[in-house]
Amino acid sequence: MNFLRYLLRRLAQAALVLGLVIVLQFLLLHLAPGDVADVIAGESQASDPAFVQQLRSELGLDRPLPVQLLLHLQRVVTLDWGQAHSMDAPVWQLIAERLPGTALLMVSALLLAIVLGVALGILAALHARRGLDGLISVLALLFYATPGFLVGIGLILIFTVQLQWLPMSGMSSLYGDASWWQRSVDTARHLLMPMVSLSLFYVAIYTRLMRAAMLEVLPMDHVRTARAKGLGRWRIVWHHAARNALLPIVTMAGLQVSSLLGGSVIVETIFGWPGIGRLAFEAVFKRDVPLVMGILLLSSVLVLLVSLLVDLIYTRLDPRIRLR
């Protein structure tokens, strides 16, 4: 019962936060000078006042701000995402088309970061304060400090320009009929560099986290007992030590969804990857309010859900944390 009450409280809080996010973002966007009618007319060097006025009234841009906000909130509540102002398609369709791209990029980057980070962290902890640890720590520091765009551009200069091994743009180069296997390989080739560019920063974070967590766990009693019992080295490392250290990593990963989404803007721009990050950036430029709001709403819901999930897992698994 305690748990259920906690869950309901958290959901209520999440709803309140969501509401705040929506209103704040709406106001923020409308503070920006110019609107999508300016952009549409401007982009095509169209010089027809009647057209611009008509566009404004069609899109409801000439109504007072509170009215527009209320209309927007009404649409959100009825789960009506609306029509994008700058693209001839409903918002949900534009998002649905690009979501798989970003999801693929983010999930693969995160998985790579976790796998690599865990492996490097364990290695570093096992060789603590010796050569390999120093090397890994320096590497982690370099990964952390290098700006994402530099990584991306560097990879392109090496793998596309010099070696001509990997394609530098888009998600696929196949058109027409191709087997499932061919499509997968093609997508994988396109995914490699953007995935690495996005994940390197997080590899550094997880390496250091895992190393620190392992260093805490390794001297503990149950590990020493296992060693005394004569169990195999890797069994000890994995079963008794690493698994305990994984929890903070996984929860941290969950909390970094928001930061990953932001990071994907640059990666998607450099690599022409069809995703939400770049769509959001373009939408802000075009003052396409429904589209921007749709994306922000989606990402906020996602972030809130994940953090709720993480909190629940934590409270479930770690009885030391009391439910307030």
Next chain:
Amino acid sequence: MIPLLKSLAALVALSASFATVAQAPVRGGTLTVALPTEPAHLNSAIDTTQQVKIVAGKIYSGLLKYDLKMNMQPDLAESWSVAPDGRTITFKLRKGVKWHDGRDFSSADVAFSIMKGFGPNNGLVRTTFANVESVQTPDAHTAVLVMRQPAAALMNALPVATATILPAHIYDNTDIRRNPANTRPVGTGPFMFSEWRRGDAIVLVRNPNYFEAGKPYLDRMVFKVIPDTQARGAAVESGAVDMVFHSTVAASDARRLAGLKNLELTTDGYHFDSTVSFAEFNMQHPIVGKREVRQALAHAIDRKFVLDNVWMGFGKVATSPVHYGLRQAHTDSVPQYAYDLKRAEQLLDEAGFKRGANGMRFKLTIDFVPFGDQYPKVAQYVRQQFVQIGIDADVRSSDFATWVRRIWTGRDWALNLSALTNASDPSIGIQRAYSSKNIVPGTPFTNGTHFRNADLDNYFEQASVNSDPAIRKRHFAAIQRILATELPVIPLVAIDQFTISSKRVRNHATLSDGVYGGFADVWMAPN
């Protein structure tokens, strides 16, 4: 004996040269073009952005095509005649043309397109086609335009991407902006819409029933969305795409790419673009509103430097907002302002703006169009030049919407770096920017400087209705002289847009609308 050998040799040489020149087009293949931006939709009748035009131009057809010398050629119209008084234009239309959905093309489609399609909706040519009072359709293959007054520029404004002929049976009595055919177009052109992978690519396939038999040669066209400039350059270099158009690779890259064995560069096929970049002034500004100040600033900009280092030599120094490619209108005999910093300082002193205690005369903010990589560079260059002659200049960066609002509605600006497309005639491209009748607050690309000159207005109006080329040329010359004297705008570079393509791609720049045309004649040589 020897004369015979000589003639034989000559014959062999001649036939050899013929062999390389007149290679037979090969049927088949896929042409991939890099798109810098994903189009919002594919209806070029309501949208004049490059990314819409390049795709729509392959799916639809226009009434006419134009070769590189602007000689008119048939497209949907087989023959045409303009009445001597310019008040009626008759088009005889091709027979047996079918829309991609199988329905028959007829004069009703032409009438619809002119009166309700691109006529009222294409921001660039709207004013030109507003002169059409009605379109008569005495039979299914004849369309007669009845003009309120003659429109001299109209006959040069009929390529497919500008005067797109839409299917009346799909668009009539619907909201043209919301019609689903905007994203699943049905045209009469050489290629049919096949697939749109959002954020990734648009795919077109050959129209098997195209009205020019045996064409198009290509099986398929793919428009790949590549938003990053560097990525586009790398794509065309590696062969991932076969063509980049409208100068959408970095100019510094372009020369290098053009030098590669497998690529070639051309500046043909951009007649309908003919863009000139400039620095324009807010005539209501207290400081730059003074002519002497504007003249001084004109002397402070080295246009050759801008041409060579920002546009990498792709174009010519501009002496007027009219592009040099518009031979029917352009003239060089106008007052010119040589790059002379001393003269600039002298003029500013004479205008009453002496240097103050801190060495500065006055503050000035430079705005620029946030489109492309060139204008921020020009802005920085201009700022540096102005600082040298004692102007406390700074650059203001805005995004597109903010910039549009500021220049045409807010009006709190002094100098704006931008560019304007001439289209194929100054009446279409330039008149809207300098005629005082086109000062429309709130609407972009109208007369933003608020320049007013009654003589200029007069010349523009006469030029727009008079079909005599000699008279028009005189009027345009007068217009350019006024603009160079009053200087509401300092023209910078008349830009030559370029296309970089694989050498395997043939016939893509044989018409004046270049990449924005149908590509029915384009073929790809095998590797």
Next chain:
Amino acid sequence: MTMNTLPRRLLSSLTFVVGTGLLLAMLVMALLGPWLYPQGPWTVAGAPMTWPGTDAALPLGTDALGRDILAGLLHGARVSLLIGAAATAVALCVGIVVGTLTGYFGGWVDDLLMRLTDAVQTVPPFLLAIVVVLIVNPSVASIVGAIALISWPTVARLVRAEFMRLREADFVSACRLMGMRPARIIFVQMLPNAIPPIVVSSSIMVASAILIESGLAFLGLGDPNVISWGTMVGLGRSDLRAGWYLVVIPGLAIMLSVLALNLLGDGLNDALNTRLSP
């Protein structure tokens, strides 16, 4: 808890020494800029697109408009470091205030302010920065503001956590019983104890501010009137193939300064935490 063991600890930490050394080098660069290149980074110094090492007078080459890259690097050091420091300072101010209020008072104040903090943190930070910079035209002020906006929640949470921990401590209860005013308790008793984690994290925050500024400039949202390392990257991006040094040189400078600040933070962390552990 004597203070003179702290400097000794710091100096014995290799990471701290290396980090500080690098940072000092950056600061020297920033100071050298106006001295070595009084004409500023904007003047045309030579032929455009000169490669580094080809001209003795232009050791790092020139960009597309002929501007000296070394001049840009030195002047840019000042701007990038200033933006990073300013943004962090603002974020610290806001974050400390919010964290103190929520941490000390709890209750509905805590609920309300934490929901606000959540709301700011829920939006992908980089996207929020982009939106803010676009609203107020890109300028040093708007960039500093935007970065501060996305950074203060972390500080607030940190301070809040510390305050919540300290609130239950004996000495705080004693002060309250004595009738000490809340303001005095906060400023004199609690805040000084919360300083160490704040100091450690501010070093990291300056680093991340520099990274964000370079990201914004990369996307074309930098201040067009000043040259920062990020601006140089943004400008060089369009001519990347003709000269990758345009992006790589300022990119390396960014990387080194972020490295320096992280090492500094790590060193401080090691030294200060050892002091605090029981």
